[in-house]
Amino acid sequence: MNYPQSFIDLVECFKRLPGIGSKSAERLAYHVLSMDKEYVQEFSKVLSHFQDNIHYCQKCGHICENNICEICQDETRDQSTICVVESPKDVFAMEKVKEYHGLYHVLHGTISMIDGKTIEDLNINTLFDRIDDQVKEVIIATNPTREGETTALFLAKLLSKKNVTVTRIANGLPIGSNIDYADELTLLKSLEGRKKI
Numbered sequence: 001m002n003y004p005q006s007f008i009d010l011v012e013c014f015k016r017l018p019g020i021g022s023k024s025a026e027r028l029a030y031h032v033l034s035m036d037k038e039y040v041q042e043f044s045k046v047l048s049h050f051q052d053n054i055h056y057c058q059k060c061g062h063i064c065e066n067n068i069c070e071i072c073q074d075e076t077r078d079q080s081t082i083c084v085v086e087s088p089k090d091v092f093a094m095e096k097v098k099e100y101h102g103l104y105h106v107l108h109g110t111i112s113m114i115d116g117k118t119i120e121d122l123n124i125n126t127l128f129d130r131i132d133d134q135v136k137e138v139i140i141a142t143n144p145t146r147e148g149e150t151t152a153l154f155l156a157k158l159l160s161k162k163n164v165t166v167t168r169i170a171n172g173l174p175i176g177s178n179i180d181y182a183d184e185l186t187l188l189k190s191l192e193g194r195k196k197i
């Protein structure tokens with residue numbers, strides 16, 4: 001005997017989430033079965049509200065509820081420095097380092113042979129549009145993984161055509177690690193020890 005169709009539909013939806021296999025998806029569907037009607041309604045409302053209201057900033061690619069994020073709108077921030085990161089998670093991690101007051105640019109990924117991702121698949125055109133006379137330094141803070149390093153080198157090469165200093169965060173972070181898992185002190189040291197590339 002098969003599961004009822006509505007149950008199967010929900011399981012299929014859960015299975016599309018990262019890290020959720022068939023068993024976990026079924027477990028979650030059973031859990032929804034036991035949830036209060038009000039909670040399920042609230043949950044679906046929040047989900048749909050999230051989809052309608054969370055966008056990527058048109059300038060830097062960070063997540064926000066307006067066209068332009070709070071960081072890009074903040075004129076008190078150092079407009080001469082742009083820190084390039086892989087994902088919005090990294091912006092939140094870098095923001096914990098209170099000493100950084102510049103702007104960001106989110107690539108939404110890295111160059112990856114395995115996933116077939118090239119430089120064109122990244123949020124890169126808007127970065128080049130942003131580099132004007134005001135911008136003096138671009139700090140490349142992609143993760144210290146093979147993909148992150150490849151992306152950093154590629155970006156540095158492309159940016160060498162622009163009149164801007166390009167730096168790479170220092171190797172204080174363990175190889176293969178992610179910026180959003182690093183503690184604030186490690187991130188600060190890595191930022192302070194950045195080198196020209």
Ligand SMILES: [Zn+2]
Binds near residue numbers: 060
């Ligand atoms: Zn922004």
